[in-house]
Amino acid sequence: MTEPTSPASDKAWSGRFSEPVSDLVKRYTASVLFDQRMWRQDICGSLAHARMLARQGIIAAEDFAAIEQGMATITSEIEAGQFQWNLDDEDVHLNIEKRLTALIGDAGKRLHTGRSRNDQVATDIRLWLRDSVDTIDQQLRNLQTALIGLAEIHYATPLPGFTHLQVAQPVTFGHHLLAYFEMFARDRERFADCRRRINRLPLGAAALAGTTFPIDRAFVARELGFEAVSENSLDAVSDRDFAIEFCAAAALVMTHISRLSEELILWMSPRVGFIDLPDRFCTGSSIMPQKKNPDVPELARGKTGRVFGHLTALLTLMKGQPLAYNKDNQEDKEPLFDTADTLIDTLRIFADMVPGIRVKPEAMAAALRQGYATATDLADYLVKKGLPFRDAHEAVARAVRACENRGCDLADLSIDELRSFSPLIDNQVFAILTVAGSLAARNHIGGTAPVQVREAIARARLRL
Numbered sequence: 001m002t003e004p005t006s007p008a009s010d011k012a013w014s015g016r017f018s019e020p021v022s023d024l025v026k027r028y029t030a031s032v033l034f035d036q037r038m039w040r041q042d043i044c045g046s047l048a049h050a051r052m053l054a055r056q057g058i059i060a061a062e063d064f065a066a067i068e069q070g071m072a073t074i075t076s077e078i079e080a081g082q083f084q085w086n087l088d089d090e091d092v093h094l095n096i097e098k099r100l101t102a103l104i105g106d107a108g109k110r111l112h113t114g115r116s117r118n119d120q121v122a123t124d125i126r127l128w129l130r131d132s133v134d135t136i137d138q139q140l141r142n143l144q145t146a147l148i149g150l151a152e153i154h155y156a157t158p159l160p161g162f163t164h165l166q167v168a169q170p171v172t173f174g175h176h177l178l179a180y181f182e183m184f185a186r187d188r189e190r191f192a193d194c195r196r197r198i199n200r201l202p203l204g205a206a207a208l209a210g211t212t213f214p215i216d217r218a219f220v221a222r223e224l225g226f227e228a229v230s231e232n233s234l235d236a237v238s239d240r241d242f243a244i245e246f247c248a249a250a251a252l253v254m255t256h257i258s259r260l261s262e263e264l265i266l267w268m269s270p271r272v273g274f275i276d277l278p279d280r281f282c283t284g285s286s287i288m289p290q291k292k293n294p295d296v297p298e299l300a301r302g303k304t305g306r307v308f309g310h311l312t313a314l315l316t317l318m319k320g321q322p323l324a325y326n327k328d329n330q331e332d333k334e335p336l337f338d339t340a341d342t343l344i345d346t347l348r349i350f351a352d353m354v355p356g357i358r359v360k361p362e363a364m365a366a367a368l369r370q371g372y373a374t375a376t377d378l379a380d381y382l383v384k385k386g387l388p389f390r391d392a393h394e395a396v397a398r399a400v401r402a403c404e405n406r407g408c409d410l411a412d413l414s415i416d417e418l419r420s421f422s423p424l425i426d427n428q429v430f431a432i433l434t435v436a437g438s439l440a441a442r443n444h445i446g447g448t449a450p451v452q453v454r455e456a457i458a459r460a461r462l463r464l
C-alpha cells in the first residue's frame with residue numbers, strides 16, 4: 001500500500017484523496033452550472049466576512065484590501081461575460097475563490113478562514129431569496145394595481161355570480177375582480193412573513209459546530225442587512241425551512257393565478273363571451289384559421305403544476321435528513337430558482353394583460369337574464385313581509401318552476417301570477433326583481449352594491 005505523495009488533483013479539498021473523480025461523478029456532483037447565478041450574493045457575503053475578519057484582527061488589513069480589489073475585478077469579469085466558469089471547481093463558491101487566489105495570491109487563500117461552504121451557501125441562498133421576495137412583492141403589487149384599475153371601470157357592471165358554475169346572484173365585475181385583489185393581498189402577507197425567517201444570518205456556523213476564531217457575527221449580519229443571526233450552528237447550515245416556506249407561498253400564488261386563468265379562459269370561450277383578450281396574449285392555430293386561443297392563461301394554469309412540483313421536491317429533499325449539512329441540500333437550488341423565475345414572469349405578464357381585458361357588458365347582462373339570478377331577492381322580500389325564510393324559499397321555487405315551464409323570467413310574470421305564489425307580493429316587487437335592485441340591496445361592507453364596491457376600491461388603493 002502506498003500513500004499518495006501529491007494531491008490527486010488541484011481541487012480545494014483534494015489533499016486527502018488518492019485518485020481523481022471520474023468525469024461523470026464530476027458532472028454529477030458539480031453545481032456551478034446552476035448556482036453561478038448567485039455570484040453577486042456570494043461576493044457580497046465574502047466581502048462582509050472578510051471585512052469582519054480584518055476588523056477582528058484575524059486577517060491583516062492589507063489582505064482585506066487585496067480581497068476587495070480582487071472581488072471588484074471578478075465582478076467586472078462576470079458582468080462582462082469574461083469569467084471562466086470551471087466544472088472542476090464544482091460550485092460558484094470555489095470558482096470565485098480560485099479566481100481570487102489567482103488574482104491576489106495568499107490573501108485569497110485566507111478568505112475562507114473561519115468559514116465553510118456550508119454556512120456560505122446557506123447565506124448566499126438567503127440573500128438571493130430575499131431579493132426574489134422583494135421582486136415578487138413588487139410584481140404582486142403591480143398585479144393588484146391592474147385589478148383595481150379594471151375594477152374601477154366596472155364597479156357597477158353586472159355579471160352573473162356563479163356557484164357550482166350555475167347562475168347564482170348578480171354581482172358586479174368590479175366586485176369579482178376585487179376577490180382576486182384579496183387573494184394577492186394575502187400572498188404578499190405570506191411572503192412578508194416568510195421573508196422574516198429568510199433574513200437571518202447562518203454565516204459563522206462554519207461547517208456545523210462554529211469556529212475557533214474570534215468572529216463577530218452581529219457585525220456580518222448588519223453588513224448584509226440580516227435581522228438577526230441564526231441561534232444554533234447545526235440548524236444554521238442545515239435549515240431549508242425558509243426555502244420550503246417560499247415555495248409554499250409561491251404555490252398559493254400560482255393557485256390564485258390558475259383560478260383567474262381558468263375564469264379568463266372560460267369567459268373568452270365564444271359560448272360565454274364575457275371578455276376578449278388582446279391579441280398579444282393569444283395565439284392562433286396552424287390548422288384552424290378561425291382560432292384565437294387564450295394561450296397565456298392556459299400556460300399559466302399549466303405552470304402551476306411545476307411550482308407545486310418544486311414544493312413537493314423540497315419537502316421530500318429535507319424529509320429524514322440527519323443533522324447537519326448533507327450534499328442533498330445542493331438540490332434545493334434549481335427548484336427555488338425555477339419557482340422564482342416562473343412566478344416573476346407569470347406575475348409580470350398578468351399585470352400587463354389585466355388592463356387589456358376587453359369587457360363585454362352586454363354578454364354579461366344577457367347571461368344574467370337566464371338563470372333566475374334574482375330569486376333570492378324575491379325570497380328575502382317575502383321574509384321582510386313576515387314569511388319565514390323556508391316558506392319564502394318554497395314559494396319562490398314554485399315561481400321559478402312556473403317560469404321554466406313558460407320559458408320566461410321572474411320579472412316577466414304579471415302581478416296576479418306572482419301573487420298566486422304568495423299573497424304577500426305587491427306591486428313594489430318589480431323593483432327588487434331587477435338586477436340593479438338586487439345589486440344595490442347588498443349594501444354593506446364586503447357586499448356587491450356598486451356604492452360598496454367603490455368604497456372597497458378606495459380602501460384597496462390605500463392598502464397598496
Ligand code: ARG
Pocket residue numbers: 031035091117118121325327329330331
Ligand atoms: N455546492 C454546495 C451546495 O450547494 C455547497 C456546499 C458544499 N459543502 C460541502 N461540504 N460539500 O450545497
